[in-house]
Amino acid sequence: MAGRREDSHFALTDMHLLCATGAPNGCVRASAGPRFGLWDADRSRSVTRGQLMAVAKKKPAAPPAEPAKAKPAASVPDLGKERELKAFREMLLIRRFEEKAGQMYGMGLIGGFCHLYIGQEAVVVGMQMAIKEGDQVITGYRDHGHMLACGMDPKGVMAELTGRRHGYSKGKGGSMHMFSVARNFYGGHGIVAAQVSLGTGLAFANRYRKNDHVSLTYFGDGAANQGQVYESFNMAELWKLPVVYIVENNRYAMGTSVSRASAQTDFSKRGASFDIPGEQVDGMDVRAVKAAGERAVKWAREGNGPYILEMMTYRYRGHSMSDPAKYRTREEVEKVRTEHDPIEQVRARMLASKRASEEILKAVDAEIRKIVNEAAEFATHDPEPDPAELWTDITR
Numbered sequence: 322m323a324g325r326r327e328d329s330h331f332a333l334t335d336m337h338l339l340c341a342t343g344a345p346n347g348c349v350r351a352s353a354g355p356r357f358g359l360w361d362a363d364r365s366r367s368v369t370r371g372q373l374m375a376v377a378k379k380k381p382a383a384p385p386a387e388p389a390k391a392k393p394a395a396s397v398p399d400l401g402k403e404r405e406l407k408a409f410r411e412m413l414l415i416r417r418f419e420e421k422a423g424q425m426y427g428m429g430l431i432g433g434f435c436h437l438y439i440g441q442e443a444v445v446v447g448m449q450m451a452i453k454e455g456d457q458v459i460t461g462y463r464d465h466g467h468m469l470a471c472g473m474d475p476k477g478v479m480a481e482l483t484g485r486r487h488g489y490s491k492g493k494g495g496s497m498h499m500f501s502v503a504r505n506f507y508g509g510h511g512i513v514a515a516q517v518s519l520g521t522g523l524a525f526a527n528r529y530r531k532n533d534h535v536s537l538t539y540f541g542d543g544a545a546n547q548g549q550v551y552e553s554f555n556m557a558e559l560w561k562l563p564v565v566y567i568v569e570n571n572r573y574a575m576g577t578s579v580s581r582a583s584a585q586t587d588f589s590k591r592g593a594s595f596d597i598p599g600e601q602v603d604g605m606d607v608r609a610v611k612a613a614g615e616r617a618v619k620w621a622r623e624g625n626g627p628y629i630l631e632m633m634t635y636r637y638r639g640h641s642m643s644d645p646a647k648y649r650t651r652e653e654v655e656k657v658r659t660e661h662d663p664i665e666q667v668r669a670r671m672l673a674s675k676r677a678s679e680e681i682l683k684a685v686d687a688e689i690r691k692i693v694n695e696a697a698e699f700a701t702h703d704p705e706p707d708p709a710e711l712w713t714d715i716t717r
C-alpha cells in the first residue's frame with residue numbers, strides 16, 4: 322500500500338447539491354440575517370437564477386477573503402488555566418501529527434487517500450471537552466484529529482496510515498477507516514454523509530438501551546447537502562434521539578466553495594423544518610466550541626432530541642494530498658492563519674495572561690514533537706500485515 326498515490330479526484334462536480342431550507346423554530350430564525358460574522362461574504366448572494374446557472378458552469382472563482390469576526394472575547398467563557406493548557410496541548414498534538422503525516426505522505430511512506438485536519442483542531446478538542454466517558458464520536462474521512470482527541474494512540478493511528486500490522490485496522494483500512502470501540506470512536510467513513518445515518522443509529526441504540534449517552538456526529542458542509550442527512554434529522558427529532566450533529570463548515574467541499582454549492586449557507590438552520598435547534602459557533606475558538614458543545618450535549622442528554630452546531634472553521638491544506646487548492650488564493654489561507662489560528666489564539670492568550678511562559682509552551686511543543694516522532698518511527702518499522710490477513714475481517 323505504501324507508495325500508492327491517491328487518485329486525482331478533486332475536480333468536484335456539482336452533483337451533490339440539494340439543499341433544504343426551513344421555517345423558524347425556537348433557536349433558529351430562518352428569516353433573520355446572519356447572527357455570526359465569520360465568512361459573511363459567502364452567504365451574501367443576491368443574484369438571479371440565470372446568473373447562478375452561469376456561475377455554476379464557470380471555473381470556480383476564488384471567494385473573497387473575508388476576515389472572520391469572532392464573537393467578542395467577553396461573551397466567551399474562560400477555560401481556566403489548566404483546561405487552556407490542555408486544549409493547547411491537544412490541538413498541538415493534532416497539528417504536529419498531521420504535519421508529520423503530510424511529510425510521510427510526501428516521502429511515499431503513506432499511500433492512498435489522506436485528508437489532513439490542520440486548521441480545524443479547535444472543533445474536535447472543544448467538543449471533546451463537552452462530553453463524558455461513554456459518549457460516542459463518529460465522523461467522515463478527515464478523521465485523524467477526531468481519533469487523537471478521543472485518546473487513540475498516535476502510534477496505532479500512524480501505523481494504520483503506513484499500512485502496518487499494529488495499525489488500528491491491522492494496516493488494512495488506511496486513513497479513512499479506523500475504529501476504536503474502547504475509545505468510543507466509530508470511524509472513519511469514506512462515503513460522504515454515510516456517518517450521519519450511522520451516528521443517528523448510535524443515538525438510537527443509546528435511547529433503546531436507556532443509557533444517557535450522546536452521539537457526536539460530525540460531517541462537512543458538502544455532506545450537509547446529502548439526502549440521508551435529512552432522513553436522519555427527521556427520525557432523530559421524531560424519536561428524540563440523543564445526537565449532536567456537528568457541521569464542520571470549512572468553506573469547501575473538495576474544490577467547491579459553500580456559496581457555489583448551497584442554496585442556504587447557514588447550516589445551523591438546516592434542521593428548522595424538523596424543529597431541530599441549531600447555532601453557529603466560532604470553530605476557531607476552542608472556548609466557544611466547548612461552551613456551545615456543553616449546551617448542545619445537555620439538550621440531547623436530557624431527552625430533548627437532536628441539536629445542530631455549525632462550526633465555522635477552515636482547512637489550511639488542500640482537500641486531500643493530491644489537491645493543489647487552485648480554487649482559492651494564498652492570501653485567503655494566510656489571512657485565516659495569521660488572524661484566526663486556533664492554536665495561536667490560545668498561545669497568545671496564555672502568554673498575555675501570564676498563565677504560561679514561552680518556556681513552558683516550548684516544552685509542551687517539544688514533548689508533542691517527541692510523541693509524534695516516536696509514532697512515525699513506530700509506523701515506519703512495524704512490519705506490514707501478513708498476506709494471510711487478506712482473508713480475515715471480511716464479510717462474504
Ligand SMILES: Cc1ncc(C[n+]2csc(CCOP(=O)(O)OP(=O)(O)O)c2C)c(N)n1
Nearest residue numbers: 463511512513541542543544571573574575
Ligand atoms: C457519496 C459520495 N459522493 C462523493 C464523494 C467524493 N467526495 C469525497 S470528499 C467530498 C467533499 C465533501 O466535503 P465536505 O463535506 O465539506 O467535507 P470536507 O472534505 O470539507 O471535510 C466528496 C464530494 C464521496 N466520497 N462520497
Ligand SMILES: [Mg+2]
Nearest residue numbers: 541542573574
Ligand atoms: Mg467542507
